[in-house]
Amino acid sequence: MHQSAPAPRPRILHLAQPVDGGVARVVLDLARAQLAARLHVVAACPGGELAAGLRAVGAEVHHWQAGRSPGPGLPGEVRRLVRLIDEVRPELVHAHSAKAGLAARLAVRGRIPTVFQPHAWSFEAVGGPTAALALRWERWGARWADRVVCVSEAERETGLRAGVRAAYAVVPNGIDTTRFSPGPATPLVPGPLVVCVGRLCRQKGQDVLLRAWEQVLAAVPRARLVLVGDGPDREVLRQRAHPSVQFTGAVADVVPWYRAADLVVLPSRWEGMALAPLEALGCGRPVVVTDVDGARESLPPTLADRCLVPPEDPAALAGAVAGLLSDPPLRAALGDRGRRHVLSTHDVRHTAEHIAALYRELLGAAGETAPCVPSECRESIHP
Structure with missing residues (x-):
């Protein structure tokens, strides 16, 4: 009996800079869950612990040379990213944090479904003229994100108050509740x-x-x-x-x-x-x-x-x-x-499920009919 070939796995490109701290943990947790769900997970980052962790869980990792903050090297970083995207040919790009979000949106400019996850807004991290430039960019660049994923309703409201009009989805952060669990407490220092x-x-x-x-x-x-x-x-x-x-x-x-x-x-x-x-x-x-x-x-x-x-x-x-x-x-x-x-x-499995539903919607919108996103994502569109 003839069996139809399995549907090709969507190819998701995670783009990350920085490559340490909370951003790295979020990307690694998502990649692990998406690989378990049989997505084709590709990542691009400037190396570091994140690249090693992604390779360890089975993700395809590409080196993307990029500094942590915007600077004179940005045009070259964007050109390198354009070439990398042409090579990888992802169905969806998920950019993490301000720097990766800046480069990804300039490189893609709406040609591929794009998710931008700020992990805290760029204009909060700086002051003076730099903050004004960052805010101007976030307002402009929102047009090139099919969804801006905020990890809290408060983060979304901060973006709205700042005039960042975007298609938002709120997906709270999650952790591995098996790893982060109560256990024997070894005294490491004396005293409270x-x-x-x-x-x-x-x-x-x-x-x-x-x-x-x-x-x-x-x-x-x-x-x-x-x-x-x-x-x-x-x-x-x-x-x-x-x-x-x-x-x-x-x-x-x-x-x-x-x-x-x-x-x-x-x-x-x-x-x-x-x-x-x-x-x-x-x-x-x-x-x-x-x-x-x-x-x-x-x-x-x-x-x-x-x-x-x-x-x-x-x-x-x-x-x-x-x-x-x-x-x-x-x-x-x-x-x-x-x-x-x-x-x-805040179990990371809930977070991964909500992100997967968001991907299905965006990939469906790019092709056929999109399924509904669970209400927990609390998606809200702000033109």
Whole structure:
């Protein structure tokens, strides 16, 4: 009996720059899930840990030479990307973060279905004339994205308030709830332990945490703070740090630090929806985070009053941290609630399913009839 040939697998090109931190984890998680779903996953990035991780899970990886920030080399980066896209011939391009989103949209210009995922808006990361240029580009470049995927409703609203009129889809960030799970806590430092996981840079606000730390020590003298991660601000932060603060640099596995922590803190100045608080909650650890985009949506409502503080407010941050360090039963209760919330709302499998549905819609619109996107994606079109 004649059997029809299987339908060809859609070829998805993920384009990423930067290649570390939360962006890399999102791309790697999506690629892993899409490969399991038998999509043809191709990635282009400037190497680094992301390229190695993608190859390890079976993705086809191409080297794309590109700097982390826009600069004089941008025209050459776009030309290289045009040649790469001609070689790969993807059915859909998914560009991650501002730099990749800039280059991808200039290279494709609407000829192939294009998804742009900002992972926090570019105009929030800079100031002065540079911010004005970034905002002008995001407004203009939105016409070349079939969907702009925001990881929180707050991130979408920030784009709308800034005048970025786009076809938006909101797909909350997710984590691997098997990897980020409660487990034996090996004591890594003596005393009550606060852990901050993130790139050492202005966005993540470790300088605010160091300013707050003296007040925390006044209330909890035996407390210790560990900054897990590396980045451009490392030496400046070291010079400001109290002797009770430890710097680990980049680590291969952050899970032991989450499990060892009594409290996890992320004092960001801006985000879309940070992964570190979700990972900590997945490990059953309570968090204190600044009330930036995505923070409220990443927490169960019962944690907001205890766990959210205004950004760039060392006194409020110190009060929240010291208060929780002094109340072990409350920390345990908040960690348990947080774990249950992450399991129900921020499992990476849900995220991958919603992104897959979005791809099916865009690929269907490019060919035949598109299926509906699940309501959880909360798609909204803003002309």
